[in-house]
Amino acid sequence: MGYKYITEEQINRLVDFEGARAYHLGKSRAKKDKRMSLSEAVGQYVQDGDIFAETGFAYVRAPIQAYFEIIRQKKTNLVGMGSPMSNESYLMYFDIVKAIHLSYIGVEMRGNDKNFARCIKSGKAEIASIWSHGAMALGFKAAQLGAPFVASKQLLGSDMLKQNPYVKVIDNPVGVKNDPVCLIPALFPDVCIIHVQRADRYGNAVIEGPAINDIALAAACRKVILTAEKIVPEMTIRDASDASIPFWYVDAVCEVPYGALPGCCPGHYYWAREWWEWLVRIGTPDVDCIEDFFRYWVFETKDQYDFIDRLGGIRFLDEARRQMEAAQATIDDSDISFDYQEVIPKRG
């Protein structure tokens, strides 16, 4: 396959088991205070040309405020991936992500993301390989397990195999039947940012609710940045013994309350549903719209607090907190409404 942006070195680095291992061996073991500002962490650890993995589930516990910081810092030539990876769309628009390993980019039932299609059609960014959520998840999991590859039953027979230079089909040499299986290599992105509910200053981190692929990604990626709703004393984590990411994987710890907005964060806040509808229904239909949209939400805001002001300030936050608690049934939810005004653009 001929590629326009992704280099052979970037293609190979994703599956470079020995390279990732050597990188991990070279990382500092010091249990030191890794707290820093989000802009410092992004400045230092997200480097042009990195293979960048999305975490969370698109708009569930995803470090979206950190993605906005990446936009502000104008990183470039990143290779984007993740399962799912819906936030890559606008990163492609800003020439930050130039190639993607595609699993899914979209906002489910909220509407089509026309920006994603436009970026690929116009050649602004390219698709380097195509995956299912589960196949990519297995690649991250293999990396965490220290297994050079895993064999799967997904992807078989699919046209994705023709668009994926990494995956190979073989007849299972160790099975009862020698039936076909897909070999999915262990995947080692360069960097991921993980939003967690709690972390200590060293990087021991607790994820509440679905972890998606984040525990595997923390082990697989060469560099790991945490954004945390709260920084807690180490002893709080030791008492509960509920960390799923150990400090030695982590390079930077950033206290970013509300860091998953406009997505949701279990235990903290429900999502700004209208924002996603604005994005796909008003923000992406043409190029002028997306410029306006990101000027308003990203370039004219310096941090999550400015962003929250534009969502409605304390009234928005309080409603989002109540809705999350109601959804998780931790408060009496009988009077909590999930009604909202769906964003429907005027035509013509």
Place this chain on the structure above:
Amino acid sequence: MTNVAPANPLEMLAYNISMQIEDGQIVYVGTGLPMVGAMLAKKTHAPNITMVYESGGQDPLEGDMPWSVGCPFTFRKSPMSMEMAISFGQSAVGYVDIAFQGGAQIDMYGNVNTSVIGSYGEGLKAILPGSGGGNDIGSLTEKSVLVGLMTPDRFPEKVDFNTTPGYLDGGDSREKAGLLGGPIAVVTQVGVFDFEPTSKRMRIKGLNPGMNVEIAQACAGFELLVPDNVENIPTPSDEVLTILRTQVDPRRVFTKMPGM
């Protein structure tokens, strides 16, 4: 006469989806109408089903309609959640009975396209979001049910891109490819279809009220097989429609006809 308005086409879809589910099953649920159908099944004929989600939510307490497969309602008081690779693994290892899947194109062998209309590169017409978990649940789950609005464009003879294999080229080609399980039904606004056991071609099973074989055929871009007995699917009872409208999708997010 009754005061309950008859089912609209989306409500018929949700109802027919619900009827694919048997009580006691473990159900892999996706966004949109499959979620509505599964919740309707749970509130009517299948109260003992367990729902699992690709984002990791397992067996949530009943609550509001999830807004996404990652919505907090998919893990509302879940005893546990699972990492994504493990949640899909349950289908492969035999702990999930049935799954649902939609697509921009569904072909005569139940192959599904959620990737691209035309082809990547020169022949590109439209880019779709991609597989997501569709390929995984369709490749691994024992029974899958395909859901779509049926038009000749959306039901072509062959999908432009095979994101989630159904029976591939028919016959035993799915088994030969090494895939597990397979599609058992296709639910559309016209009715319910199955796959002829030998050729694996799509076949009419039952038709919704007001539909007939000619209409069904006119909605497909390939020749549908017609069995000797085509079932007439009854309209859902007033009780079921009332549950659908008042308890399952009270805000009519998924079952309101556009423009109505």
